[in-house]
Amino acid sequence: MGVVSRSVGNAFRNKVRSGAVVVILAVAIGLALAMLVANQAVGAKVDSLKASVGNNLTVNPAGSRGGLGGGNPLTTADATKAAAVAHVTGVNGTLTVRLANAATASTSGSAGGPADRGGAAGRFGSSGTTSLVSAVQPGVLGQRNNGTGSTGSPTGGTAGGTTQPTFTIPIQATGVSSPTTAAGTALKLTGGAQLSDFAANSTQALVGSTLAAKNSLKVGSTFTVQTRTMKVTGIFDAGDAFDNNGIYLPLAATQTLVDQAGQLSSLNVVVDSIENVAATQAALTTALGASNVDVTAGSNNLQSAITSLGTVQNISLIAFIASLVTAGLIVLLIMIMVVRERRREIGVLKAIGASNRTIGVQFTLEALVLVVLGTVVGAVVAAFSSNPIVSALVAGNTGSTVSAAGPVRGGGFGGGGFGGGGFTRTRGAFAGASQLIGTISTSVGWQTLVLGAVGILAIAAIGALIPALLTARVRPIEVLRGE
Amino acid sequence: MLQVKDVVKSFNSGDRTIKPVNGVSFSLEQGTFAAILGKSGSGKSTLLSLLGALDKATSGDVIVDDVNISTLPDRKLTAYRRDDIGFVFQSYNLIPNLSAKENVMLPMEFAGVSHGERSKRAAELLNQVELTEEMHGRLANRLSGGMQQRVAIARALANNPKLILADEPTGNLDDETGELIIALLRQLAHGKKTTILVVTHDHALAAQTDRKFRLARGQITEA
Ligand SMILES: Nc1ncnc2c1ncn2[C@@H]1O[C@H](COP(=O)(O)OP(=O)(O)OP(=O)(O)O)[C@@H](O)[C@H]1O
Ligand SMILES: [Mg+2]
Secondary structure, eight states: OOHHHHHHHHHTSSHHHHHHHHHHHHHHHHHHHHHHHHHHHHHHHHHHHHHHHTTEEEEEETTOBTTBSOSSOEEHHHHHHHHHSTTEEEEEEEEEEEEEEHHHHHHHHHHOTTHHHHHHHHHTTOSEEESOOOSSOTTTTOOHHHHHHHHHHHHHHHHHOOOOOOOOOOEEEEEESSSBOTTSSBOOEEEEOOOOOOSTTOOEEEEEHHHHHHTTOOTTOEEEETTEEEEEEEEEOOSSTTGGGOEEEEHHHHHHHTTOTTEESEEEEEESOGGGHHHHHHHHHHHHOTTTEEEEETTHHHHHHHHHHHHHHHHHHHHHHHHHHHHHHHHHHHHHHHHHHTHHHHHHHHHTTOOHHHHHHHHHHHHHHHHHHHHHHHHHHHHHHHHHHHHHHHHHHHHHHHHHHHHHIIIIIGGGTOSHHHHHHHHHHTOSGGGHHHHIIIIIOHHHHHHHHHHHHHHHHHHHHHHHHHHHTSOHHHHHSOO | OEEEEEEEEEEEETTEEEEEEEEEEEEEOTTOEEEEEOOTTSSHHHHHHHHTTSSOOSEEEEEETTEEGGGOOHHHHHHIIIIIEEEEBTTBOOOTTSBHHHHHHHHHHHTTOOHHHHHHHHHHHHHHTTOOHHHHTSBGGGSOHHHHHHHHHHHHHTTOOSEEEEESTTTTSOHHHHHHHHHHHHHHHHHSOOEEEEEOOOHHHHHHSSEEEEEETTEEEEO
C-alpha cells in the first residue's frame, strides 16, 4: 500500500461522483482532441496551399490582363526597380505576344477594301506571324463572333461578293528569361528539354502539346516565327487546352523578333517569404507607380482561401485551448470539493508525519487517475466526434474555398491541384472512426500528442495541487477540528 | 526530556478570549509514564495538541530533547511529528477507507520504511494490541470503537517514537482490554524508556502512572 495505490483507491471512494467526473472530463478532453485533429488537418491544408501559391507577385501594365491591352508596356527599367524593392529575391520579366498564322494573315491582308475589317479580325491584334496553325478551333472556346461569321459567310459571300476571311485564334508566344511560366513555376515537359539558350539569336522554342499535335511537331522539328526558323527543344503540358496552344521562346529572341526591344508584358516577382507577399505587393505598386502597373498576388483568391482556412484553424485552436481549460477547471473544482471533504483526513496525515509534498502528490495522483480515465473515454468520444467535426469544419470551408477558387481557375491557376481534390483527400483521411489513432499520429504527430497529453496532465496536476497544498499548509489541528 | 515552560493557548470565541491553557509549566524525564487529569473542557486535549505540534502555542516554549519545537519551521515540524511523536487522538482519527493494517503502516511509509518491513511491523503491533489477524485487513470504518482505539494506539507506536501522547487511550475499552493497553504502555515506558503522557479519566490507568498532573482553570498542578 503506497501512495499510488492509495490515490487510485481514493479516486473511486465515491464511485458515482468519480463516474460523473470521468464522463464530463471525457467530453471536454474528447472535444479538445477533436479540435486538435481539426486544427492540424486544416493547418496541413494551409501549408500545402501556401506551398502551391508560392511567393510570387505578378506585375502587369495598368489595366491589362494576360499581356493584352493596357497602358504603357513595362520595360527592363521597371524590372530593375522591382528588383530593388525590399524582400524581392528575384524578378523574371516575360513578354507575351500573339502570333497569327502567316498564311491567314497574308490572305486577309491582301483582301483589301471591305476585307480590312476581316483582316483586322484575322490578325486579332497580333504582333507577329508564325507558320504554326492554331490547335484551338473557332467555337471550341465559345467564340460566338466567329460562329456567327461562319454561318453568315455563305450569305455574306453571295450578298456582298466578298469572302469572309477564315478566323483563327492567334497563338500565344511567351518570351521567358528562365525556364519558368509567367506564374513562376517550371513548365511540365512531356518530351525534350527546357530552354537553355536565352540569347537574342536563339532558335529554341517550347511548344504546347496540343499545338505540337496539330502541327505534327516533334522535338527537333522546326517552324517559323516571323522570319526566323525555330527548333522545338521540348513539348510541354500546361494542363489546359488554351495554354497548350502556346509556345515559349527565349525573352531576348521574342523581343527582337517582334521588334519590342526592352519591353515586357509582365514581371514575375519572387518574394522571400509568403508572409511578406502582401507588404511587398504594396511596396511594388508604390515603386512602379500605381497608375502604371497592377501588382497582383498571383494568388489573390487563393490567399483569401488561405485566410478563411486560417480562421478555421484559429477557431479550432481556440476551441482546443478552451476545452483544455474547461477540463482543467473541472479537475480544479472537483479537487476543491474532494479536498474540502477530506480536510480532516489531511489533518490526520499531517499529524502522523506526512509532509505537504506527500499530501500534494497523493491528491495529484488521485486527480490524474480521473484525468487518465477521462482521456481514455475522451479518445473514444473523439473517435466518434472528430469525423463529423472535421468534415463539418472542412466541408463548410470547402464550399467557400471552391467558390473562391472558381475565378482563379478561370484565370489559369486552377491546374495547381487546388480545389475539390485536396479536400476530398482530407475528408477521405477522416473517414471512419477506427482510423482516428492512425490519423492523429500521422497528421498530428506524436510530438503534438505528447505535448497535448502533458498539457492536460499539467492542468490536472495544478488543479489538484492548489487546493491540496493550500489545505496542507495549515496547522493539523485546524483541519482536524473541521468547519 | 520534555520541558513545558509557561505555555499559554488562547482562543477568540466571539468577543471574549478563552485560555484553556494559561501558563502551564512542567517537565518529564525520559521513560516517565505520566497522566493528565481534569474535568471535561479543562483544556487537556488542547495542551496535548500543543505538545504534539498539531497546534502552535500563543506563548511559551515546548522543549523536547533540547529542541524548542515552538520555533521550528514547518519542514522540521513534519519530521518531529513523524519520527519523535506517537499521537493517539481522543476520536482515533483512522483513515476510514484503509484497512487496520494499512493505517498502522502509514507513518512508516512517510518515514521511508520498505513495504515488506512496514507490513511485518504493522502485523506485530496489531497483534500486541490483541487485534486478531482477520481484523488486520478490515477497513477502519468497519471496526468497533474499541478496535479502532487499539489500531490508533498501534499506529502511534509504529515509528518507535520517543514521546507518546495519548488522549484517553482506554476510554472505549472494557476493563480487561484496558489493562492490556496499560501494561503495554508501562512496558514501553519502563522497558524501552519511551516517555508517555496520557490524558485520562480512567482511575485504573491513572493509578499505574509514575506522575499525575491535574489541569484546572488553565493551570497545572502535580497531584
Ligand atoms: N479551536 C477552538 N476555538 C475555540 N475554543 C476552543 C477551541 N479548541 C478548544 N476550545 C475550548 O477550549 C476548552 C478546552 O477544550 P479541550 O478539548 O482541550 O478540553 P478537554 O479537557 O480535552 O475536554 P474533554 O475531557 O471533554 O475532552 C473548551 O472550552 C473548548 O471549547
Ligand atoms: Mg479532550
